[in-house]
Amino acid sequence: MSYDKFEQTGLAGPHEMSTCLPSExxxxxxxxxxxxxxxxxxxxxxxxxxxxxxxxxxxxxNSLPLVDFDKCTGCAVCAGICPGLAIFIVDESKxxxxxxxxxxxxxWPLPEKGQTVMALSREGGDVEPVxxxxxxxxxxxxxxxxxxxxxxxxxxxxxxxxxxxxxxxxALKDDTEAEKTADIESLESPIVCRCEGVTLAExxxxxxxxxxTVEEIKHLSRAxxxxxxxxxxxxxxxxxxxxxxxxxxxxxxxxxxxxxxxTVTLGQLAEGGDSDA
Amino acid sequence: xxxxxxxxxxxxxxxxxxxxVHLAKKGVKDIVILEKTFPGNGATGRCGxxxxxxxxxxxxxxxxxxxxxxxxxxxxxxxxDVDVEFWQGGYLIGAKDELEAxxxxxxxxxxxxxxxxxxxxxxEEAKDMMPHLDxxxxxxxxxxxxxxxxxxxxxxxxxxxxxxDLGIDIEKxxxxxxxxxxxxxxxxxxxxxxxxxxxxxxxAAGGWSKQMAELAGADLPVYSRRHQILVxxxxxxxxxxxxxxxxxxxxxxxxxxxxxxxxxxxxxxPTDLRMTSSWKFLxxxxxxxxxxxxxxxxxxxxxxxxxxxxxxSDAQPIYDEAPEAKGFYHACGFSxxxxxxxxxxxxxMSELILGExxxxxxxxxxxxxxxxxxxxxxxxxxV
Ligand SMILES: Cc1cc2nc3c(=O)[nH]c(=O)nc-3n(C[C@H](O)[C@H](O)[C@H](O)COP(=O)(O)OP(=O)(O)OC[C@H]3O[C@@H](n4cnc5c(N)ncnc54)[C@H](O)[C@@H]3O)c2cc1C
Ligand code: SF4
Ligand code: SF4
Numbered sequence: 001m002s003y004d005k006f007e008q009t010g011l012a013g014p015h016e017m018s019t020c021l022p023s024e025x026x027x028x029x030x031x032x033x034x035x036x037x038x039x040x041x042x043x044x045x046x047x048x049x050x051x052x053x054x055x056x057x058x059x060x061x062n063s064l065p066l067v068d069f070d071k072c073t074g075c076a077v078c079a080g081i082c083p084g085l086a087i088f089i090v091d092e093s094k095x096x097x098x099x100x101x102x103x104x105x106x107x108w109p110l111p112e113k114g115q116t117v118m119a120l121s122r123e124g125g126d127v128e129p130v131x132x133x134x135x136x137x138x139x140x141x142x143x144x145x146x147x148x149x150x151x152x153x154x155x156x157x158x159x160x161x162x163x164x165x166x167x168x169x170x171a172l173k174d175d176t177e178a179e180k181t182a183d184i185e186s187l188e189s190p191i192v193c194r195c196e197g198v199t200l201a202e203x204x205x206x207x208x209x210x211x212x213t214v215e216e217i218k219h220l221s222r223a224x225x226x227x228x229x230x231x232x233x234x235x236x237x238x239x240x241x242x243x244x245x246x247x248x249x250x251x252x253x254x255x256x257x258x259x260x261x262x263t264v265t266l267g268q269l270a271e272g273g274d275s276d277a
Numbered sequence: 278x279x280x281x282x283x284x285x286x287x288x289x290x291x292x293x294x295x296x297x298v299h300l301a302k303k304g305v306k307d308i309v310i311l312e313k314t315f316p317g318n319g320a321t322g323r324c325g326x327x328x329x330x331x332x333x334x335x336x337x338x339x340x341x342x343x344x345x346x347x348x349x350x351x352x353x354x355x356x357x358d359v360d361v362e363f364w365q366g367g368y369l370i371g372a373k374d375e376l377e378a379x380x381x382x383x384x385x386x387x388x389x390x391x392x393x394x395x396x397x398x399x400x401e402e403a404k405d406m407m408p409h410l411d412x413x414x415x416x417x418x419x420x421x422x423x424x425x426x427x428x429x430x431x432x433x434x435x436x437x438x439x440x441x442d443l444g445i446d447i448e449k450x451x452x453x454x455x456x457x458x459x460x461x462x463x464x465x466x467x468x469x470x471x472x473x474x475x476x477x478x479x480x481a482a483g484g485w486s487k488q489m490a491e492l493a494g495a496d497l498p499v500y501s502r503r504h505q506i507l508v509x510x511x512x513x514x515x516x517x518x519x520x521x522x523x524x525x526x527x528x529x530x531x532x533x534x535x536x537x538x539x540x541x542x543x544x545x546x547p548t549d550l551r552m553t554s555s556w557k558f559l560x561x562x563x564x565x566x567x568x569x570x571x572x573x574x575x576x577x578x579x580x581x582x583x584x585x586x587x588x589x590s591d592a593q594p595i596y597d598e599a600p601e602a603k604g605f606y607h608a609c610g611f612s613x614x615x616x617x618x619x620x621x622x623x624x625x626m627s628e629l630i631l632g633e634x635x636x637x638x639x640x641x642x643x644x645x646x647x648x649x650x651x652x653x654x655x656x657x658x659x660v
Contacts, residue, residue: 212450258554265575266574269560
């Protein structure tokens with residue numbers, strides 16, 4: 001028999017998850033409850049708590065909860081009620097690359113709004129630092145809910161978080177500052193050669209320093225040496241040379257094109273046998 | 278452009294630049310380097326930039342040892358901080374057959390006697406060092422950990438910076454079209470941008486050095502042959518040492534940012550200053566490398582290019598004054614190792630030109646050796 005993640009670890013695997021998620025259409029509408037409750041146990045507060053009758057009525061107290069996503073509004077009442085901390089509220093309806101995850105958190109202290117925490121996978125492993133965007137206590141519920149801002153593609157993978165250590169916070173601060181300056185620098189100077197990451201500022205500096213041919217600029221900056229062989233940067237560099245008054249593009253040596261024109265592996269070439277020189 | 282100079286150097290390849298820098302360091306004032314395109318656009322910017330002390334004849338061992346020590350301290354010597362990316366991952370050299378293995382034994386004895394720490398390895402030991410090498414194709418190997426490779430563009434940049442700091446003029450896009458003589462002496466050069474009077478002219482024109490000699494009515498027993506080379510896509514570090522084989526006909530290195538660079542020789546390559554690329558090279562190179570390193574078959578080739586080897590009949594350079602024109606000096610015929618010899622070239626040529634005692638005895642590298650039977654022992658450790 002093949003490995004069954006749920007049976008061996010108690011963690012929801014792809015099979016379990018396929019039973020508790022809404023359709024593409026329904027996900028776009030608004031927030032929804034993901035009930036990761038897969039053991040038949042005598043427990044039913046979720047069904048009782050939902051004021052929208054969105055959790056299907058149980059046949060008996062051991063039934064598993066199933067959500068009618070056309071009715072579920074994502075109000076999160078059930079999530080604060082569930083004693084098993086098995087209910088999560090996911091919202092991926094807003095445009096952009098980010099969505100939110102509301103999860104029950106029963107420890108003390110609670111994080112603060114705006115704080116950065118380490119998102120954890122189902123297994124409890126570190127995923128990435130993320131921002132806490134809200135803390136809420138749903139009326140009548142027992143467990144506070146913490147809302148995390150997550151990349152949409154991680155919404156079904158992250159199911160917990162932990163606080164960052166002081167060292168981690170310090171390192172993070174350095175990183176974001178470095179990122180900010182890098183962002184600003186690259187904003188000021190667009191990338192001309194994407195293969196080698198050469199900026200317009202670097203090209204202009206070289207021209208000012210007396211490099212007046214594409215080939216020379218290529219030697220010193222590596223612009224045009226990457227896998228695409230200068231398909232876009234070559235024109236931009238020639239344009240820059242022209243703007244600097246070096247000459248008309250049609251008179252300029254275009255710089256050498258190096259075969260092969262497309263990528264081919266050594267293995268393919270070795271099999272190709274002897275073609276003529 | 279200036280009208281006079283103390284020294285005119287033809288060619289801003291690694292050789293011309295090194296000679297200029299060393300003359301200036303010794304106090305020579307008005308030096309101009311004339312370059313038909315831009316620095317490093319000859320063989321220098323097209324080469325593998327490998328450097329090794331594992332040679333089969335003593336003089337090459339000594340010259341390259343000088344250069345390794347020089348490159349190890351290049352920033353202090355050139356007084357700038359350009360990172361020339363000197364990667365000392367060693368050279369692993371494979372012997373194709375018993376005959377070559379026997380020669381390698383002798384080479385290692387010679388190298389060790391000169392203070393070069395190379396060692397003789399069994400195929401199994403070579404395998405430990407380079408797991409992706411199919412050692413069923415080699416009978417033995419040698420290794421020296423101080424060998425390695427540089428970034429040729431960065432090295433040129435370092436020498437150009439040093440030259441400019443020392444007040445040397447580098448005239449780009451300037452083609453030497455004639456060499457003037459008065460009596461038996463050189464007296465200047467003609468270029469497409471004007472003439473320059475100078476009592477000393479240095480021929481460091483690499484693949485074009487024979488043509489330069491002819492302009493001075495001098496005979497130079499060299500010829501140029503095309504050599505091709507290719508680079509692959511960048512991948513994770515796999516190989517730290519350069520691998521080379523003479524009988525196997527290959528050199529292959531992985532450069533610091535990930536791509537593999539490899540080349541091989543071919544006696545059928547043209548000798549007419551052509552620098553075009555051929556399919557035959559791609560096929561032959563791919564066959565050679567995938568036989569020796571089957572794992573590399575999945576690597577994609579990004580580009581290929583070619584440059585000129587300037588050859589002598591004993592594969593060793595010429596450092597000499599032209600007998601036909603006093604004051605006209607040759608530094609050429611570097612075969613496939615002029616890049617690594619450049620520091621020695623700079624040092625020794627500056628000593629020769631200024632009449633100083635050379636740091637290494639290079640009397641055997643004169644031009645006369647090709648006349649009679651004074652040819653040097655042929656260096657067999659070449660690709
Ligand atoms: C594919 C390949 C791989 C190689 N691999 C290695 C290696 O791994 N290690 C190593 O040590 N060596 C290697 N070599 C050899 C090495 O590249 C050369 O020996 C070395 O670069 C020679 O330098 P140079 O300055 O003497 O000549 P060049 O670099 O060729 O410079 C000569 C200069 O003279 C200029 N010139 C020519 N005619 C004129 C004129 N009329 N007027 C003005 N200027 C002129 C040219 O434009 C050129 O810039 C390799 C060579 C090739 C082709
Ligand atoms: S989230 Fe709210 S609406 Fe949805 S099932 Fe739970 S209680 Fe009902
Ligand atoms: S309340 Fe929680 S544990 Fe009980 S059935 Fe609902 S989801 Fe499962």
